[in-house]
Amino acid sequence: MSRVPMTVRGVQRLREELEELKSVKRPAVINAIAEARAHGDLKENAEYHAAREQQGFIEGRIKELEASLSHAEVIDPAKLSAGSRIVFGATIDLVDLDNDDTEITYQIVGELEADIKQGWISVTSPVARALIGKHEGDTVEIVVPGGTRSYEIVGVRYL
Structure with a gap:
């Protein structure tokens, strides 16, 4: 393994x-x-x-x-120095451009620790895969089961 x-x-x-x-x-x-x-x-x-x-x-x-x-x-996400670039462990603040600018916060975590209720999404999820490599200020289109959603990345933190 x-x-x-x-x-x-x-x-x-x-x-x-x-x-x-x-x-x-x-x-x-x-x-x-x-x-x-x-x-x-x-x-x-x-x-x-x-x-x-x-x-x-x-x-x-x-x-x-x-x-x-x-x-x-x-x-340890706190020890990463990726700046505004999104990598594993990043906590990302998003604005849902398709839903009245609703704010959402996710942290990209491992598969075994993912819990959507806590805002922890698996690194292998479609949302995380779409976000990885992007930067603060980027707009991203994410294909989800309900269709395609547009999000703006307003914050990237490593806690």
């Missing part, structure tokens, strides 16, 4: 999730399995089967997180 770019914040969030799974959720599901076993016949014990299924999900997520973290290439 090749290196996967991630921000410092993204790596920290994944490490916190991994720690939560290992120290809280894994022991809780082990206790639930032990408790369900104590009830007797495992063939018709719904609690036991549900706990075993939950254990499978937790163990799978732990392996996924460990693999992701082992292949992460941590990039």
Whole structure:
């Protein structure tokens, strides 16, 4: 597996999730399995089967997180000096020229840390790909599922 770019914040969030799974959720599901076993016949014990299924999900997520973290290439946006040019880790302020000059802020992050509700878009998303390499002051046309949108880049920051 090749290196996967991630921000410092993204790596920290994944490490916190991994720690939560290992120290809280894994022991809780082990206790639930032990408790369900104590009830007797495992063939018709719904609690036991549900706990075993939950254990499978937790163990799978732990392996996924460990693999992701082992292949992460941590990039600290605050240490980048790209100026007004947009690269991975940039926080971009856009004005939607097609929607009453509505302002939108995005940060370009790794695939595993993307969360559109937080304004974190994946480096592989169509929006990020259209923005990378552009500069503050540029106007960009972005093809989105709803059609083509025009945005003006009004700010580029590296936080």
